[in-house]
Amino acid sequence: MRNFIVFLLSTIPTLALGDWEVNLPRGVTPTSVLAYDLHMLIFYITVIIGIGVFGVMFYSIIHHRKSKGVVPANFHENTKIEIVWTVIPFLILVGMAIPATQALILMEDTSEAEVTLKVTGYQWMWKYEYLEDNVSFLSRIDSESNKARKLNSGVDVSNVKNYLLEVDNPIVLPVNAKIRLLLTAGDVIHAWWVPELGGKKDAVPGFVNEMWFNINKPGIYRGQCAELCGKDHAFMPIVVKAVSKAEYEKWVMNQQNNNKIANKK
Amino acid sequence: MNTDADHLHEDHKTGIMRWITTTNHKDIGTLYLFLSLTMFFVGGAMALIIRAELFQPGLQLVNPDFFNQMTTMHALIMIFGALMPALVGLANWQIPLMIGAPDMALPRLNNWSFWILPFALGMLGSTLFFEGGAPAAGWTLYPPLVLQGGDALPYAIFSIHLLGLSSILGAINIIATILNMRAPGMTLMKMPMFVWTWLITAFLLIAVMPVLAGAVTMLLTDRFFGTSFFTASGGGDPVMFQHIFWFFGHPEVYILILPAFGVISTIIPTFSRKKLFGYDSMVYATASIALLSFIVWAHHMFTVGMPLAGEIFFMMTTMLIAVPTGVKVFNWIATMWKGSMTFETPMLFSLAFIVLFTIGGFSGLMMAITPVDFQYHDTYFIVAHFHYVLVPGSVFAVIAAVYFWLPKWTGKMYDETLGKTHFWLTTIFVNITFFPQHFVGLAGMPRRIPDYAVQFTDFNAISTIGSFGFGIAQILFLYILYKTLKQDVTADNKVWEGAEGLEWTLPSPPPYHSFEEPPKVE
Numbered sequence: 001m002r003n004f005i006v007f008l009l010s011t012i013p014t015l016a017l018g019d020w021e022v023n024l025p026r027g028v029t030p031t032s033v034l035a036y037d038l039h040m041l042i043f044y045i046t047v048i049i050g051i052g053v054f055g056v057m058f059y060s061i062i063h064h065r066k067s068k069g070v071v072p073a074n075f076h077e078n079t080k081i082e083i084v085w086t087v088i089p090f091l092i093l094v095g096m097a098i099p100a101t102q103a104l105i106l107m108e109d110t111s112e113a114e115v116t117l118k119v120t121g122y123q124w125m126w127k128y129e130y131l132e133d134n135v136s137f138l139s140r141i142d143s144e145s146n147k148a149r150k151l152n153s154g155v156d157v158s159n160v161k162n163y164l165l166e167v168d169n170p171i172v173l174p175v176n177a178k179i180r181l182l183l184t185a186g187d188v189i190h191a192w193w194v195p196e197l198g199g200k201k202d203a204v205p206g207f208v209n210e211m212w213f214n215i216n217k218p219g220i221y222r223g224q225c226a227e228l229c230g231k232d233h234a235f236m237p238i239v240v241k242a243v244s245k246a247e248y249e250k251w252v253m254n255q256q257n258n259n260k261i262a263n264k265k
Numbered sequence: 266m267n268t269d270a271d272h273l274h275e276d277h278k279t280g281i282m283r284w285i286t287t288t289n290h291k292d293i294g295t296l297y298l299f300l301s302l303t304m305f306f307v308g309g310a311m312a313l314i315i316r317a318e319l320f321q322p323g324l325q326l327v328n329p330d331f332f333n334q335m336t337t338m339h340a341l342i343m344i345f346g347a348l349m350p351a352l353v354g355l356a357n358w359q360i361p362l363m364i365g366a367p368d369m370a371l372p373r374l375n376n377w378s379f380w381i382l383p384f385a386l387g388m389l390g391s392t393l394f395f396e397g398g399a400p401a402a403g404w405t406l407y408p409p410l411v412l413q414g415g416d417a418l419p420y421a422i423f424s425i426h427l428l429g430l431s432s433i434l435g436a437i438n439i440i441a442t443i444l445n446m447r448a449p450g451m452t453l454m455k456m457p458m459f460v461w462t463w464l465i466t467a468f469l470l471i472a473v474m475p476v477l478a479g480a481v482t483m484l485l486t487d488r489f490f491g492t493s494f495f496t497a498s499g500g501g502d503p504v505m506f507q508h509i510f511w512f513f514g515h516p517e518v519y520i521l522i523l524p525a526f527g528v529i530s531t532i533i534p535t536f537s538r539k540k541l542f543g544y545d546s547m548v549y550a551t552a553s554i555a556l557l558s559f560i561v562w563a564h565h566m567f568t569v570g571m572p573l574a575g576e577i578f579f580m581m582t583t584m585l586i587a588v589p590t591g592v593k594v595f596n597w598i599a600t601m602w603k604g605s606m607t608f609e610t611p612m613l614f615s616l617a618f619i620v621l622f623t624i625g626g627f628s629g630l631m632m633a634i635t636p637v638d639f640q641y642h643d644t645y646f647i648v649a650h651f652h653y654v655l656v657p658g659s660v661f662a663v664i665a666a667v668y669f670w671l672p673k674w675t676g677k678m679y680d681e682t683l684g685k686t687h688f689w690l691t692t693i694f695v696n697i698t699f700f701p702q703h704f705v706g707l708a709g710m711p712r713r714i715p716d717y718a719v720q721f722t723d724f725n726a727i728s729t730i731g732s733f734g735f736g737i738a739q740i741l742f743l744y745i746l747y748k749t750l751k752q753d754v755t756a757d758n759k760v761w762e763g764a765e766g767l768e769w770t771l772p773s774p775p776p777y778h779s780f781e782e783p784p785k786v787e
Contacts, residue, residue: 021704021707021708022704022707023708024640024707025708032640034636035636035637035640038634038636039631042630042631042637043631046627046630046631049627050624050627053595053598053623056598056602057598057601057616057619057620060602060603060604060606061601064601064602064604064605065605065608066606067607070603070604070606071605072537072603072604072605073603073604074539075542075603076539076540076541076542077545078543082546082592085591085595086591086592093585093587093588096634097580097581097584100580100634100635100637101577101580104573104636105573107639108576148323149323150324151325151327152324152325153324155323156323157323157719158719158722162718163322163718163719164716164717164718187409188410189407189409189410189503191568191643193643193711198639199568200639200640201570202568202569204504204569204570205409205497206496206498206502206503207497207503207504210570223709224711225711226568226642226643227568228402228410228643228712228713229410230401230410230413231329231333231401232329233333233714234329234711234714234716234717235329
């Protein structure tokens, strides 16, 4: 027993050093921050309700037990208290529904976008088309991850950089611009999701869905397909590189030139 | 003709033919419960394959396609093979005993509704050995992905038809029994809560099982007969399947939980030695939950691209469910308040049910908030949520019910120390398994993936350890059942000091035809 406790204690430092992400990322877009704030609000509300409800329950479990010689009371049904515990939760719900609805209205407003990116999901890659700038390319999992992920590949995946979250061609997008995504799919349903940019949206074959975000911080943001799409569902990552507007324009020019050269060939 | 001997002797065949030809509610209840126990271990083994693969990042044990077959089959078997038969088994045993009837209203139909099941589940299970394997598109069977599957699809669809048929027949029987065979004096508002919850559940089953049958039939015709219900290129809509499926699917999850509420509402008063606090409000809350379940389905699909008005509607109706559910939890706690509690195994499982189911309810409330659900959707946060409401929810209620009524059914008392050990192991490991899944889900791990980025490793390893502990703890449950059944009849009629209801007026074990003379209620 003592050995076991020593073992448990000895693991604490490694646990503390590990990457213990336990919460939603706050993200880098107004919509992701909205979602995060709502998430924390409702989380704290449920924690408070939980403490109250379980507190009463455990008080009862500790004090109202037969072994303490308690004689059971005989009360039941009390219209007043039943109305109270119906109306109060209802009011709390109304209080949560108001900010949630406001957030939802904002999130669904895809008007006045500066950049429109068409995203098409395929088994198992993404196709990106910058509609205003005539740039398009396919984006697949990078080759190092792809080799390592095979059954019994013999590769220690912890040595692979950004294992399963790296692609050959990342998306490049400008910061501080409203980006509109048009999502569809070529075969089965996929879902496009980068947690730090906010929510996800399904890419449905034959239909076009919309979502938007506005990235406020340059950086590299990673995500993956979030709707089961067959055997390689886990292996179609998404990488977004957010850069300044100037850099973005340079990147677009380069892409257009590359496309021209490719077309001439 | 009607001699005493005729009454007393248990007129049935012996050996295997007894079980095949039986029309007795207790025999059929037992068959349901044993089938459920078997499937609980089969589905559990699949879960352990899933967890073993997820112990570390990288693929070590199975290829991704087989992994997807496991997630699909685990869910189908646990829902249709383990939980639903367990609840119907409890209904078969308990409803006639609780309402003072000799048997179910339609005994031959009862035999048929059970015997469809092993064949339907056998057919579903056999697809694992097909070329191309079992269905691998998830238990939700979303097209177009599910249409890409191999030969397994038509077998799985036929199997679902049969499972649905069995459920509908069982539900008809339960409604007929409850409405026609109650003892004189037992008005609807005097029925035990378990009977009430099952009456409401049976109506849900009749309402939604045909919807599922319709949805999978359309899949079948899309695949084999050239229709395009769900194919955009033919003028169909893949999302329409999701709407139809979840119109079945959401009431279905209440089918899995309402009878569990009934069990908890029976056990808590018994061991608190106090009447259920608000009987009427419990009945109304159950009925409200059932009605609401028909208008919340699209909260399973907030990310499919719905109009804003639809999102707001389904968000608000979903949040509303918290009100009647809260009423139930408050009622259970008010029942305990100032009671005289003891903590036998069924009570322990029921108390854990209240706490852990409520945690699942809290995460459910969180994901009702549509703008945040855009983040939660299809992540392990969802997996954690529905396992919290189904495992320490429904499964705990079934286990509690078995400990609670087993001495009545068999006349044999289980070993209390072993029962409590089983409780503590199960409760600790269920939390080690599912609690960390909240964290990886929030941190960004999608569900239904066989391999994951390395930052999710620690919590997945913990979850896997928990799942194996949980599995081993259930072997102890098997041993407890075995040990109980092996011993001599010892339990008295009432079994529990605080027990109330007609079933406790009968001897333990009760006679083959429960109540030959209807008892008088008040």
